[in-house]
Amino acid sequence: xxxxxxxxxxxxxxxxxxxxxxxxxxxxxxxxxxxxxxxxxxxxxxxxxxxxxxxxxxxxxxxxxxxxxxxxxxxxxxxxxxxxxxxxxxxxxxxxxxxxxxxxxxxxxxxxxxxxxxxxxxxxxxxxxxxxxxxxxxxxxxxxxxxxxxxxxxxxxxxxxxxxxxxxxxxxxx
Numbered sequence: 001x002x003x004x005x006x007x008x009x010x011x012x013x014x015x016x017x018x019x020x021x022x023x024x025x026x027x028x029x030x031x032x033x034x035x036x037x038x039x040x041x042x043x044x045x046x047x048x049x050x051x052x053x054x055x056x057x058x059x060x061x062x063x064x065x066x067x068x069x070x071x072x073x074x075x076x077x078x079x080x081x082x083x084x085x086x087x088x089x090x091x092x093x094x095x096x097x098x099x100x101x102x103x104x105x106x107x108x109x110x111x112x113x114x115x116x117x118x119x120x121x122x123x124x125x126x127x128x129x130x131x132x133x134x135x136x137x138x139x140x141x142x143x144x145x146x147x148x149x150x151x152x153x154x155x156x157x158x159x160x161x162x163x164x165x166x167x168x169x170x171x172x173x174x
Contacts, residue, residue, distance in 0.1 A: 117143070
């Protein structure tokens, strides 16, 4: 006769792993920790637009330009309880440069597309950083096909950093 191990008692099982409900209700840590506080002030700054799926790459880039004393606003700076679209709209309206990080995920992001539309309607200076090869739809080509861009995926880290610093307006430093 084959013997099967006893099922763990409820107390033993509870000590090993929280219930599904407890795991779902537990506060989640961000996948990537925000690299610095988003800029808040009245001096000229960069508005960073990106898909949250690209956080790791984007945070690495904006961390570097922030260390080079460029002022950068990104949506991790929204205070809890504030209405997200209002905060983003105010930040975009007041920025000097709209820096969008493009990827297939960014093309699919409704928020990124809305931010691009608003930046265009506000006549903002726009720069595009392609994080990876990204096919653009006809509409997206119409919107950002002629603006200044950098293909991050085709450059070494040193080349990209040097080129980005070269093209960013020194007035965005502080």
